[in-house]
Amino acid sequence: MTAEASQAGPQEDLAADGERPLRIALLTYKGNPFCGGQGVYVRHLSRELARLGHRVEVIGSQPYPVLDEGYDGISLTELPSLDLYRSPDPFRTPKRDEYRDWIDALEVATMWTGGFPEPLTFSLRARRHLRARRGEFDIVHDNQTLGYGLLGDVGAPLVTTIHHPITVDRQLELDAAENWRQRMSKRRWYAFTQMQKRVARRLPSVLTVSGTSRQEIIDHLGVRDDRIHVVHIGADTDQFSPNPAVPQVPGRIVTTSSADVPLKGLVFLVEALAKVRTEHPDAHLIVVGKRPTEGPVAQSIERYGLEGAVQFVKGITDAELVDLVRSAEVACVPSLYEGFSLPAAEAMATGTPLVATTGGAIPEVAGRDGETCLAVPPGDPGALATALSRLLADPALRARLGAAGRERVLARFTWAKAAEGTAARYREAITSGRTAGAATASLSPSAPPSPAPSPSPTSVTGVSPESRATC
Secondary structure (H helix, E strand, O other): OOHHHHOOOOHHHOOOOOOOOOEEEEEEOOOOOOOOHHHHHHHHHHHHHHHOOOEEEEEEOOOOOOOOOOOOOEEEEEOOOOOOOOOOOOOOOOOHHHOOOHHHHHHHHHHHOOOOOHHHHHHHHHHHHHHHOOOOOOEEEEEOOOOHHHOOOOOOOEEEEOOOOHHHHHHHHHHHOOOHHHHHHHHHHOOHHHHHHHHHOOOOOEEEOOHHHHHHHHHHHOOOHHHEEEOOOOEOOOOOOOOOOOOOOOOEEEEEOOOOOHHHOHHHHHHHHHHHOOOOOOOEEEEEOOOOOOOHHHHHHHHOOOOOOEEEEOOOOHHHHHHHHHHOOEEEEOOOOOOOOHHHHHHHHOOOOEEEEOOOOHHHHHOOEOOOEEEEOOOOHHHHHHHHHHHHOOHHHHHHHHHHHHHHHHHHOEHHHHHHHHHHHHHHHHHHHHHHHHHHHHHOOOOOOOOOOOOOOOOOOOOOHHHHOOO
C-alpha cells in the first residue's frame, strides 16, 4: 500500500486498486447516448469508475448525458449552452433574454457565420466552472472537447480522450461534396478542427481507444507519440449477451448509423442489400438511427426500390437495442473509417455474426476475416453483398463466427477493463503534476539552493512543463 493509500482511512474506503478514491470531473460537450459514441463513452466509463470506488461528476452540455442510476459515486452537473442545434428548431436564433454573457454571443456569432461553436464555447464555460471549484477534483478528464478554454490552469491535472481526429471526418465530407458551395460550407463548419489541432499538441496526456486512432492523432494532429496512451473501450457484456429465447428473424441485417454522413458508409450497405435480395428475397435492413429525408442514402433507397426493405428505428431503450441485435442473422458495420467501433463490439458480444469493413480501427475490434468476422474493403458494395449473402446462406458459419466474436470481446473489450486502464492513467497524471509542481518550486528564486542539480521536470509522457507552452 502506498503512502497515499495509507492516509485514506480504513480499507473499505479505498478504491479497487488499493489507493485513495479519486474525485473525477468528466467533461463532455455532447452527451446524447443514443447518437454518436461520446455519450456512450461517458455513460459506461462513469459507471465502471464508480464501481471501482471513485467519485465521478459528469459535467456536460446539451444533449445532456444519461447516466446509470443506482451508483452513489456518479452525479451530473449541467453546464448549459444555448442549444442552437436542438430539435425541432436547429440553427435557431435565441431571444434577447436568453443571452447571459459574451460566450453566448460568441456561440451565436459562430453559428451565424456557418461554423460549429460548441467545442470552443463549452471549453470556455468549463474552465470558468472548474476554476471556481478549485480543489474539489483530483483530475479533470476531457472527452474530446479540445477547446482553447482547456489550455492552462483548470484547477487539476488534465487528461483528454481523443476517440479519433475529426480531421478524418472533415476530409471524407470534403471528398463527398458535389460542388464548390458544399466544399466551402464543409470547410467553414469544420473550422474548429484547426483549434483542436493547436490544443491537442499542447496537451500533457492523451488517451485514445485504438492503435489506429493513436497513429491518426500523430499524423493528423501532430501530437507527440510519447504523450498518447491506448486504453481500449468495449461493450457492456452483461447486457449485450446471447439469449436463445430471442428468436432470429430470417434475413434480418442490423446496422447502426447515427448520422447520414459519408464516414458511416450506409449508402454502400443499401446498395449491397439490393444485390443480396436477388439471392435472398427475405433480406432486409434495420438501421438504428434517424431516417434521412434527402441525400445519398434516401436516394439509394428510392433508386433500388427498397422502401419496404429498409427500416429506421431511433430512441429505443438499451434492452430493445440488445434484443434487436439478437434478432438479426447478421450485424454489419459498413463504415469507411472508425476510431474504434462500439457497434461492432456490442454485436459481437451478443453472439451475432458480424460483417465489417477494414476501415480505420475496425479490424482491431472485429478481428481476422473468417475467424471472428467476415471482413471486406471499405466502400465496396459488391464485397459487402458477397459477405452478407454468404452468412445468410450458412447457419453453421454464423454460429461459429458469433461464438468466436463474443469470446474476443470478453477477452479484450469490456468497460471494466477500460475503467481500470483509465484510472491508472489518472494516477500517473496526478503524480506527474505533483512532481512538476515540486520541481518548479525548487527552481524558483525564493527557494533555497539544492545541494545537487535536479533532473529536468517531466510529465508522465516525458514532456517538460515549459515545453507544453511552446509546442
